[in-house]
Amino acid sequence: MENQIKQKLNRELNNSQEKLPIKIVQFGGGNFMRGFTDYVIDKLNKEAGFNAGIVNVQPTQGGSVHKLEEQDNLYTLFTRGIKKGEIVDEKQVISAIQKSINPYTNYDEFLALAKEEELEFIFSNTTETGIAYDEVENNYQGPHKNFPAKLTVLLYERFKQFNAAADKGLRIIPCELIEDNAFVLRDIIIKYAQLWDLEDSFVQWITQNNYFHNTLVDRIVPGYPKDDAESYENQLDYEDQMMVVSETFLLWVIQDAGNLKARIPFDQINEQILVVDDIQPYRLRKVRILNGGHTLMLAPAVLSGKETVKESIDDAFIGKFLSETIFNEVNPTLGLDINELKEFAEEVFDRFRNPFIKHYQASIALYFVSKFKVRVLPSLLGYIEINKKLPLNLTFSLASLIRFYKGSFGERSLPINDEEAIVAKFKEIWANEDYEKVVELLLSETTFWETDLTKVEGLKDAVVKALWEIDRNGVETAYNNFIQFYS
Secondary structure (H helix, E strand, C coil), rough: CCCCCCCCCHHHHHHHCCCEEEEEECCCCCCCHHHHHHHHHHHHHHHHCCCCCEECCCCCCCCCCCHHHHCCEEEEEEEEEEECCEEEEEEEEEEEEEEECCCCCCCHHHHHHCCCCCCCCECCCCCCCCCCCCCCCCCCCCCCCCHHHHHHHHHHHHHCCCCCHHHHEEEEEEECCCCCCCHHHHHHHHHHHHHHHCHHHHHHHHHHHCEEEEEEEEEECCCCCHHHHHHHHHHCCCCCCCCCCECCCCEEEEEEEHHHHCCCCCCCCCCEEEECCCCHHHHHHHHHHHHHHHHHHHHHHHHHHHHHHHHHHHHHHHHHHHHHHHHHHHHCCCCCCHHHHHHHHHHHHHHHHHCCCCCCCHHHHCCCHHHCCCCCCCCHHHHHHHHCCCCHHHHHHHHHHHHHHHCCEEEEECEEEEEEHHHHHHHHCCCCHHHHHHHHHCCCHHHHCCCCHHHCCCCHHHHHHHHHHHHHHCHHHHHHHHHHHHH
């Protein structure tokens, strides 16, 4: 196969020439959207008769929608990972995107999307910095660089086209990873409407006849496999420059509004898509278990010589440490169904074991202190509040973090990557070379934790004990001695 000249992927070759009505305009056609939302819509079309076509709008001037257009907006999605302990390795052609538009070169074509009779949904993923207000965009005339400005124009054109018809409002479902993403986007749209002196009736139409759905999304989509492209190309009998690789796990939590469940048959496909009244418990679950799991095992793993997440969780000691910490010390603090938490945690561990994704601990170490404060410290303090005693594993994790910031362990340099002020403060404090003094100064550093941790009964002494053990006996023996001492 590798010796023959392959034809570029196209709809005739793939036998997918059916034209779908445009129900979705999507801002951002990068790796994540193609491996997440486009995959979901494609599955809804093929398994639930959703019959929804997507128009992909290029969000930045340097985008590459032309590459999708060159292969009829088709691409191959490779889904690879572990699900319930079994290896998953699948591929499929995604055909939901009907058209890709560059608004910087085809602005009229972009504006014409407002006239689509069946248009109902807006999806977006323009990165966390994409949902922002830019006062430089002070003119209604486009094309605009700013995503909310583009969307405001599209909505206003639709408002005019259909004479403010109530049933022509849209459902805006952003996927950017910021809290209350849809509400933030809505407020910026209103600011642009006011900046541009658009009618008050347009703002009223926005707030009363359009639905803004906050979301939480979770899927690792590494994208084009540039480091191993040939092995993927050899699995295809056509040329595909836009193929995408994704993990198997998918979570999409969407805040309900206007009976979304009746508009999209998510329940007819076998994916973890939840339409709920409140997404905050799910955000909490993700932050404390997935992100928190990465963070709480980081220092013990790195001090033990582990470089990747998979290597860490496969290690008998680190894997057990992580599992016991999540199940015994983190989950009980979340106030959610314990069986759902257990199932979610087991899925997270499968993701950590994914042999197709190389996730380096050094990358997780970026801004380690602030991550620990947000992702792990609330579990530690919550456990104490509930049980009136220290969570020993989380305490050992905190001690390991403090030891990590000393900068080296034995002959090894440690991958510290934090703000200069934080690194300098640790260096200054570790110059004391006295565990009690070091721990006293670091736990009381409110700029790190936003609270004085020396006031937590027994925490200072326990961290001192753990540090002493780590330096004398190595991490695994130190942990065992520490647990035995407090048992």
